[in-house]
Amino acid sequence: MKDYLIKYRPFLVFLGKFFLSYLLLIVIxxxxxxxxxxxxxxxxxxTQLVAHQTHDVLTAFDYNAKLMPLPEEPSILVTVDRKPVVRIIEGCNAISIMILFTAFIIAFSGKFLRTFGFIIAGILAIHILNVLRIVLLIxxxxxxxxxxxxxxxxxFPLIIYGFVFLLWILWVNKFQHHAKKNN
Known part of the structure; x- marks a missing residue:
């Protein structure tokens, strides 16, 4: 048993770091x-921030968009030319995707500043892509x-999850410290 733990230590450390960071971020x-x-x-x-930024982008593209909070559920209705188009709910804010992204990067963490910088840049990129995704969906x-x-x-889920997957590949191949050791 001890041999297996030693042999698979890197994988077990990855899993431990991933699940602990994921759990901590979900609780927060x-x-x-x-x-x-x-x-x-x-x-x-x-969710309100995402809705307002979606509205701003739509109006920048000359769409007559309005936001209305819905009284019967925690969501914001987006109307265009007074016609309801979509409801933006908590699941639309991409936080769960950002948490998944962050947990993976932490599990493959390198130097603190590099890891932290990549997480911040990745979260900002995911947020921007998410707002554009909602705009394009509308x-x-x-x-x-x-x-x-x-x-x-x-x-649109394929776009956002595909982008996160590309960020992971970029991290593992270009920025993470183990990749440099193996080249």
Missing amino acids: YQLFLNQYDAEKFETDGM IGIINYPEYEDLLHGVI
Whole structure:
């Protein structure tokens, strides 16, 4: 048994760091969400930020967009030309994706500043891509409403998860300290 632990130590350390950091970040995020009153259907601050930035980008592209909090659920309705298009809910803020990204980078951590810098840059990139993803989803639904399920359920999740996967590959191959040792 001891031989297996020694042989697979790098993998076990990776798993331990990944699951511990993921669990810690999920708990912190849940504490953040708990400060909003679910009974009053309050929308969390990050979801509001994403909704407002989505609105700003849509209006920059000359769409007559408006945001309306929904009284029956913690979400924000986006309307374009007074027609409801999408609801932005807590799951749309990409925090869970950012947590997954961060846990992976921590599990493959290198030097602190390099790791921290890559995490911050990655989170910012994911956030920007997420806002653009929602904007493009809205534009797609307006122009191709018959493809709403395909756009929302397949195409746009593929874009954001594919981007995170590319960030992971970039980290492991270019920035992480073990990659440099093995070259």
